[in-house]
Amino acid sequence: MSQQTADEILDASYLEVRAKVLELAAVLDRLDRAPGGTERSPRRDQLTQAIEMLLADDPDRAAKVQHWFSRQYDPDWKTKLGVETPSTK
Amino acid sequence: MDFIDPHIHMVSRVTDDYETLARMGCVAVSEPAFWAGFDRGTVDGFRDYFEQLTAVEPKRAAQFGIQHYCWLCINAKEAENVSLSREVISMIPEFLDRPGVLGIGEIGLNKNTKNEATVFLEHLELAIKYDQPILIHTPHLEDKYQGTRMILDMLCDDSRVNPDRVLVDHVEEHTVSEVLDRGFWAGMTLYPVTKCTPDRAADMIERHAGERLLANSAGDWGISKPTAVPDLIFTMRRRGMDEALIRKVVHDNPVEFFSKSKQFHYTPR
Numbered sequence A: 001m002s003q004q005t006a007d008e009i010l011d012a013s014y015l016e017v018r019a020k021v022l023e024l025a026a027v028l029d030r031l032d033r034a035p036g037g038t039e040r041s042p043r044r045d046q047l048t049q050a051i052e053m054l055l056a057d058d059p060d061r062a063a064k065v066q067h068w069f070s071r072q073y074d075p076d077w078k079t080k081l082g083v084e085t086p087s088t089k
Numbered sequence B: 001m002d003f004i005d006p007h008i009h010m011v012s013r014v015t016d017d018y019e020t021l022a023r024m025g026c027v028a029v030s031e032p033a034f035w036a037g038f039d040r041g042t043v044d045g046f047r048d049y050f051e052q053l054t055a056v057e058p059k060r061a062a063q064f065g066i067q068h069y070c071w072l073c074i075n076a077k078e079a080e081n082v083s084l085s086r087e088v089i090s091m092i093p094e095f096l097d098r099p100g101v102l103g104i105g106e107i108g109l110n111k112n113t114k115n116e117a118t119v120f121l122e123h124l125e126l127a128i129k130y131d132q133p134i135l136i137h138t139p140h141l142e143d144k145y146q147g148t149r150m151i152l153d154m155l156c157d158d159s160r161v162n163p164d165r166v167l168v169d170h171v172e173e174h175t176v177s178e179v180l181d182r183g184f185w186a187g188m189t190l191y192p193v194t195k196c197t198p199d200r201a202a203d204m205i206e207r208h209a210g211e212r213l214l215a216n217s218a219g220d221w222g223i224s225k226p227t228a229v230p231d232l233i234f235t236m237r238r239r240g241m242d243e244a245l246i247r248k249v250v251h252d253n254p255v256e257f258f259s260k261s262k263q264f265h266y267t268p269r
Helices: A006-033 A042-053 A061-068 A077-081 B015-023 B043-062 B076-080 B082-094 B114-129 B141-156 B176-181 B198-208 B228-238 B243-258
Strands: B003-005 B026-032 B067-072 B101-108 B134-137 B166-168 B185-189 B213-216
Touching: A042 A061, A061 B141, A077 B141, B003 B228, B003 B243, B015 B026, B015 B043, B026 B043, B026 B101, B026 B134, B026 B243, B043 B067, B043 B082, B076 B082, B076 B114, B082 B114, B101 B114, B114 B134, B114 B141, B141 B166, B141 B176, B176 B185, B176 B198, B198 B213, B198 B228, B213 B228, B213 B243, B228 B243
Parallel strands: B003 B026, B026 B067, B067 B101, B101 B134, B134 B166, B166 B185, B185 B213
Antiparallel strands: none
């Protein structure tokens, strides 16, 4: 549980978050202005969807965004890589 | 507040950093063996590195009243050279009885390859054979989740591994719960851009009540901040978090975890 109230957290972080949102907006503008276009870039797509995830009503946004940028875990990895552990020997 | 940085690569830092750390309350550091920024070619290159970790750095730290401890291994980036890795693993026991050597680390995965997993498992055998605690590096960015799960699989597949003697480092929001839920210790690395900020670390401490959680700077030869742990202390205080909780994370937890090594002879001031 946080020691601060929601208002206190907002007071402390409002300007910092405002600056980060502006930075994001400016990067997206810069990408749009740049020659070459990124509309079909998977990385641009990944960033756009991550930004959309921030708007969800969810207490685990940070973990969800981390997962969004992560490779999937394959429970069958030991067989696929040919790695033997004490439980597979 | 007295603090311990449980993961910092002082061989890559200037002596002024020891002085700054001491001025900010650092009483001890632990330095895992890691990648030098280039792949070393011979086992003697590692022998010299281990000499530096076990003999040179403790003296440099002691000038400023800081106790220096270390961990030994060949890191995951160099594990693609399996034959050299095996030579290094065979040589490590020469150094295990030196004062200040806490265990085997930072072993782990980097790109989650077969060779990295093979060398990781051989380091586990070494740690078990010599009854050593283990410090683990988890991969960066998009490889972290997959690599952390693979590491946990390998650790949990071996009933000889005691999770209470293993610290899994560089946890973030998507890996911290699984590490703690399986009984391991977890380290949060305060490192610009690629890892965790003091505020996000404070969030994880808030959610997990600081149990089995440590915080480190992982200060090294890259863009990093050796005084990141004092930054976390400042952030936690600013957020009104309890002094006892702050002390637990930055001092008491490292002492408790390191005490699982018979080579940890810490003298609080």
